[in-house]
Amino acid sequence: MRVVSGIQPTGQLHLGNYLGAIRNWVAMQDSGEFGDLLYFVADLHAISLPHDPKALRDGTLEIVAALIACGLDPDKVTLFNQAQVPQHAELQWLLNGTARMGWLNRMTQWKDKAGKNREGASIALFAYPVLQAADVLLYQATHVPVGEDQKQHLELARDIAQKFNNDFASEDAPVFTLPDPIIPEATARIMSLRDGSKKMSKSDPSEASRINLADDVDTIAQKIRKAKTDPEPLPSEVAGLADRPEAANLVGIYAAMAGTSSAAVLAEHGGQGFGQFKPALGELLAAKLGPITARFRELKDDRTALDHVLAKGAEKARALAVPTLDATYKALGLVR
Numbered sequence: 001m002r003v004v005s006g007i008q009p010t011g012q013l014h015l016g017n018y019l020g021a022i023r024n025w026v027a028m029q030d031s032g033e034f035g036d037l038l039y040f041v042a043d044l045h046a047i048s049l050p051h052d053p054k055a056l057r058d059g060t061l062e063i064v065a066a067l068i069a070c071g072l073d074p075d076k077v078t079l080f081n082q083a084q085v086p087q088h089a090e091l092q093w094l095l096n097g098t099a100r101m102g103w104l105n106r107m108t109q110w111k112d113k114a115g116k117n118r119e120g121a122s123i124a125l126f127a128y129p130v131l132q133a134a135d136v137l138l139y140q141a142t143h144v145p146v147g148e149d150q151k152q153h154l155e156l157a158r159d160i161a162q163k164f165n166n167d168f169a170s171e172d173a174p175v176f177t178l179p180d181p182i183i184p185e186a187t188a189r190i191m192s193l194r195d196g197s198k199k200m201s202k203s204d205p206s207e208a209s210r211i212n213l214a215d216d217v218d219t220i221a222q223k224i225r226k227a228k229t230d231p232e233p234l235p236s237e238v239a240g241l242a243d244r245p246e247a248a249n250l251v252g253i254y255a256a257m258a259g260t261s262s263a264a265v266l267a268e269h270g271g272q273g274f275g276q277f278k279p280a281l282g283e284l285l286a287a288k289l290g291p292i293t294a295r296f297r298e299l300k301d302d303r304t305a306l307d308h309v310l311a312k313g314a315e316k317a318r319a320l321a322v323p324t325l326d327a328t329y330k331a332l333g334l335v336r
């Protein structure tokens with residue numbers, strides 16, 4: 001078994017990243033049942049949109065500090081950034097021969113991010129999912145823990161792997177393993193605090209739309225207090241949350257942070273108005289995130305230590321990447 005997943009270094013780690021992905025990364029590490037685990041900062045993906053080089057440099061180290069603060073142990077997992085493992089970009093080029101324009105054109109992230117300005121979008125934004133496929137296929141990943149929004153990209157990675165194996169390998173000796181996404185049932189999609197129809201996202205211009213893992217207690221309380229809700233009290237059963245996306249989101253967040261189900265939260269808080277429920281949620285979040293925030297603050301300015309983690313991780317990742325890359329060149333008939 002081999003677990004691989006990544007996160008972009010654009011902006012701060014937020015509650016959606018934590019509950020949708022990172023918490024699972026840590027759980028898989030702690031279970032000891034998953035063999036090799038590789039987690040990386042997707043810095044190469046971050047150049048697909050206009051960006052500030054200094055912010056990218058700082059953001060890359062900050063995200064490493066945040067991941068360690070969340071519980072990842074660089075001695076137990078391989079923690080690295082793509083830019084120090086050139087095999088990612090190399091494999092992407094090789095897979096560009098297999099990926100089809102039509103497949104990429106159907107990607108919802110491409111449609112959302114390019115918007116109406118497709119002519120002005122970068123080639124990197126269009127080819128983004130091919131790099132993502134390379135990220136996981138390079139290591140023969142069997143499991144890829146992600147939030148719901150990455151499901152389509154992983155289906156594409158499987159399609160690319162399958163077509164490549166069909167076209168260039170024999171059935172009994174495939175070049176690539178088909179990866180399975182691992183998506184948490186209850187927290188696959190944490191929504192914006194300002195709009196229950198939009199996912200919580202690093203790129204939302206409104207800071208009030210998300211809880212960042214580095215927010216202090218007062219900021220968390222304030223963001224929860226201001227979160228959009230409806231005027232009804234909480235229902236006592238989950239069925240009563242249908243058509244109430246903002247209420248469902250807050251109850252879901254409470255349940256995830258308390259390690260219980262939405263049904264159990266409603267059994268306790270059903271009938272309460274948001275004036276009562278929001279402070280309880282704010283306190284729970286502050287209590288659970290407080291230790292993560294404190295650890296993050298301790299780690300984030302020790303650039304030497306963070307650089308060292310990335311350098312060590314990259315060395316391990318490169319060694320694991322080389323055999324698959326060699327097999328890919330060979331299967332394609334490229335002379336080296």
Ligand code: TYM
Binds near residue numbers: 005018191
């Ligand atoms: P990114 O950086 O947008 O998000 C990192 C992880 O957080 C999850 N996530 C969420 N989960 C639940 N609710 C939300 N509101 C929410 N927002 C984000 C994402 O699903 C993701 O698991 N393209 C990827 C990075 C990537 C990658 C990969 C992932 C590059 N290569 C290979 C897996 C495998 C991205 O931009 O994630």
